[in-house]
Amino acid sequence: MTKTITFNELRKIKDSLPDGSTHRIADELGLSVETVRNYFGGQNFQDGKSCGIHIEPGPDGGLVVLDDTTIFERAMQILAEAQDAAARHA
Numbered sequence: 001m002t003k004t005i006t007f008n009e010l011r012k013i014k015d016s017l018p019d020g021s022t023h024r025i026a027d028e029l030g031l032s033v034e035t036v037r038n039y040f041g042g043q044n045f046q047d048g049k050s051c052g053i054h055i056e057p058g059p060d061g062g063l064v065v066l067d068d069t070t071i072f073e074r075a076m077q078i079l080a081e082a083q084d085a086a087a088r089h090a
Helices: 007-016 021-029 033-039 070-089
Strands: 003-006 053-056 063-066
Touching: 003 007, 007 063, 007 070, 021 033, 021 070, 033 070
Parallel strands: none
Antiparallel strands: 003 063, 053 063
């Protein structure tokens, strides 16, 4: 399943993740940390792989087409967990 969002939205999701989330996603999905970072716009292809994202020029940093939404979905789950934990402690 593909998903299209802006590059700025993708970076906002990455920046909103709790500390250690990139490592957590990598461990849970059996990927290198650099591959997960590349998914969110990183450019280290020596230590990490490309993960099926395509960036087209446009507003808000351009459009990003995610060919595989597995990392995106896991990131959204982690954000929801963090929000639930914050709500319980409020």
